[in-house]
Amino acid sequence: MTTTLAPAARTASGPVRSAAVRAPLRDIATMTRREARRSMRSIDGLITAFALPVLIMSAFVIVFGGAISGGTGGDYIDYVVPGVLVMCLGMNSATAATGVAQDMTTGTIDRFKTLPIFSSSALWGHVIASVVRNLASVVVVMLVSVAYGFRPDADLGQWLGFVGFAVLAVVTFTWLCVVFGLVMSVEASMSVSMIFLFVPYLSSGFVPVDTMPDWLHGFAENQPFTPIIETVRGLLAGTPDAGTIVTACVWLVGFLAASVVVGSVLYRRRTAR
Amino acid sequence: MNDPMIAVRGLRKSYGRTAVLRGVDLTVRRGEIFALLGPNGAGKTTTVNILTTLVRPDGGTATIAGADVVRQSAAVRRSIALTGQYASVDEFQTGEENLVMMADLAHLPKRAVRRRAHELLERFGLTEAAGRKVATYSGGMRRRLDLAISLVADPAVLVLDEPTTGLDPASRSQLWEVVRGLAADGTTILLTTQYLEEADRLADTIAVLAEGAIAARGTAEELKALVSGDHVRVTFDDAASLATARELGVAGLDAAEEDLKALALTFPSAEPVRAIRDVLDRAESSGLAVAGVSVVKPTLGDVFLALTGSPAADRATSITDSPAPEEALR
Numbered sequence: 001m002t003t004t005l006a007p008a009a010r011t012a013s014g015p016v017r018s019a020a021v022r023a024p025l026r027d028i029a030t031m032t033r034r035e036a037r038r039s040m041r042s043i044d045g046l047i048t049a050f051a052l053p054v055l056i057m058s059a060f061v062i063v064f065g066g067a068i069s070g071g072t073g074g075d076y077i078d079y080v081v082p083g084v085l086v087m088c089l090g091m092n093s094a095t096a097a098t099g100v101a102q103d104m105t106t107g108t109i110d111r112f113k114t115l116p117i118f119s120s121s122a123l124w125g126h127v128i129a130s131v132v133r134n135l136a137s138v139v140v141v142m143l144v145s146v147a148y149g150f151r152p153d154a155d156l157g158q159w160l161g162f163v164g165f166a167v168l169a170v171v172t173f174t175w176l177c178v179v180f181g182l183v184m185s186v187e188a189s190m191s192v193s194m195i196f197l198f199v200p201y202l203s204s205g206f207v208p209v210d211t212m213p214d215w216l217h218g219f220a221e222n223q224p225f226t227p228i229i230e231t232v233r234g235l236l237a238g239t240p241d242a243g244t245i246v247t248a249c250v251w252l253v254g255f256l257a258a259s260v261v262v263g264s265v266l267y268r269r270r271t272a273r
Numbered sequence: 274m275n276d277p278m279i280a281v282r283g284l285r286k287s288y289g290r291t292a293v294l295r296g297v298d299l300t301v302r303r304g305e306i307f308a309l310l311g312p313n314g315a316g317k318t319t320t321v322n323i324l325t326t327l328v329r330p331d332g333g334t335a336t337i338a339g340a341d342v343v344r345q346s347a348a349v350r351r352s353i354a355l356t357g358q359y360a361s362v363d364e365f366q367t368g369e370e371n372l373v374m375m376a377d378l379a380h381l382p383k384r385a386v387r388r389r390a391h392e393l394l395e396r397f398g399l400t401e402a403a404g405r406k407v408a409t410y411s412g413g414m415r416r417r418l419d420l421a422i423s424l425v426a427d428p429a430v431l432v433l434d435e436p437t438t439g440l441d442p443a444s445r446s447q448l449w450e451v452v453r454g455l456a457a458d459g460t461t462i463l464l465t466t467q468y469l470e471e472a473d474r475l476a477d478t479i480a481v482l483a484e485g486a487i488a489a490r491g492t493a494e495e496l497k498a499l500v501s502g503d504h505v506r507v508t509f510d511d512a513a514s515l516a517t518a519r520e521l522g523v524a525g526l527d528a529a530e531e532d533l534k535a536l537a538l539t540f541p542s543a544e545p546v547r548a549i550r551d552v553l554d555r556a557e558s559s560g561l562a563v564a565g566v567s568v569v570k571p572t573l574g575d576v577f578l579a580l581t582g583s584p585a586a587d588r589a590t591s592i593t594d595s596p597a598p599e600e601a602l603r
Binding site: 023026027030033034037038041042106107108110111112113114115116117271 | 322326327328347350351353354357358361363370374377378379380422
């Protein structure tokens with residue numbers, strides 16, 4: 001068996017190689033369709049993806065906006081929209097944690113692992129579906145915020161930069177949540193979105209850091225959400241800052257690499273519980 | 274091709290300091306239905322997980338169709354399909370979508386995907402429910418869909434981990450029929466179960482797994498022969514006759530186990546026919562009325578108890594598992 005298989009594998013010819021690329025892509029596409037159906041058919045998922053971001057946006061702009069901006073007028077909306085956007089991207093990515101946790105408890109992941117498919121395609125399905133879900137959600141949030149008076153000042157390149165950065169952020173957030181989903185129960189996985197709800201509050205996302213007590217400055221200035229939100233803010237305002245973008249990307253790529261490695265190892269090691 | 278489809282030698286696995294498998298040996302022939310029978314915690318699922326490449330063994334070897342489960346896991350995955358303890362089907366997808374997804378994952382040609390899905394829906398009586406979300410399916414329907422999904426890629430070896438746990442008796446026998454049909458078509462089937470009736474009625478070969486090792490293996494009849502001795506059971510019309518019968522002087526009857534509810538005395542006998550004749554002769558000469566006599570063969574339950582020291586699930590669980598335990602254990 002070994003002797004007949006090994007030479008064929010070593011001399012990967014043209015058609016063999018193209019099948020080797022196409023099969024994993026087909027696996028990922030199949031898994032993405034599966035996750036897209038899960039999102040579209042769950043009331044919970046739809047609320048998190050579309051209703052919640054609109055409600056959070058409305059709360060900050062209409063309810064808190066007047067008090068936070070100190071009555072100085074409509075500028076606060078330009079300040080807060082990037083913060084709300086990033087928060088929503090995170091919370092919307094966090095539903096992947098519950099999806100993965102469910103697959104672990106029902107034994108579905110075990111079944112996938114016994115198939116001759118690209119090993120972590122199930123996880124990539126979550127990630128790609130999450131990107132699609134988030135981009136749709138961003139469009140809705142953006143339209144609502146423009147209706148509330150948000151006026152972005154980005155040129156075409158900056159808009160493209162924003163979309164690219166948002167995709168990187170969602171891929172990273174979702175992979176991180178996939179790791180949580182692999183080790184948590186379904187119930188516990190539902191609290192993962194709290195990370196994305198609360199940690200951004202302690203950043204420059206909603207109020208400037210220098211309005212916070214001194215002891216919070218260190219954390220607020222150096223935690224990843226601050227450069228991530230500042231990057232979005234800079235791009236949408238048409239004033240991107242290269243240093244901030246690099247810091248944000250280093251954070252995201254670092255978290256992404258770690259999550260992909262840990263997630264892939266956990267995926268191979270863990271069986272249904 | 275007389276090579277075994279599944280060959281397991283000296284399989285060992287520990288979790289921490291707990292040894293789950295302590296040297297398991299198994300051989301399963303092509304087209305055979307092989308049951309791994311054992312109480313909870315005996316190591317059934319661990320064995321299944323190793324054979325399906327989910328878990329790496331600490332020692333020993335296991336091959337499926339000649340491919341090693343550790344070194345040639347990709348080849349193993351091409352020839353096996355697993356149906357786990359839970360029906361691992363997506364509730365948020367319809368029956369058809371579940372099957373189409375698995376056909377895609379099996380890399381069937383695009384044109385063949387839908388045809389294969391419809392074939393299987395038809396075969397498992399799910400055509401009418403094909404467009405409904407699985408969330409609306411009954412337990413039996415989910416199990417059938419689960420099995421259909423396992424068959425998408427036409428696997429040479431089908432591994433069923435407790436396939437009928439939680440099913441009602443009708444769905445259970447329906448599933449057995451399907452499994453028999455698959456074996457008749459040449460699929461090799463390894464199933465784990467804690468139900469004696471399932472092993473007895475379905476399997477060609479049964480291996481009893483106890484505390485991480487195979488305690489016995491053979492056909493149901495061979496295993497029953499391990500527990501020597503038939504029993505004779507005599508029933509009476511009233512308790513007074515039963516008490517008098519003990520005094521008849523038939524060997525064994527004086528020490529017989531009594532069941533006052535059924536008004537029965539049961540005792541082991543090496544020569545049951547002769548014992549029955551003795552009972553009837555003596556009863557008649559002393560004017561005692563005997564309601565009935567029968568020979569009781571040892572059951573798989575007796576074997577199981579003797580080998581594992583714990584009663585089988587059938588005895589412990591409710592009547593939904595087997596309507597009449599004594600009959601089911603036969």
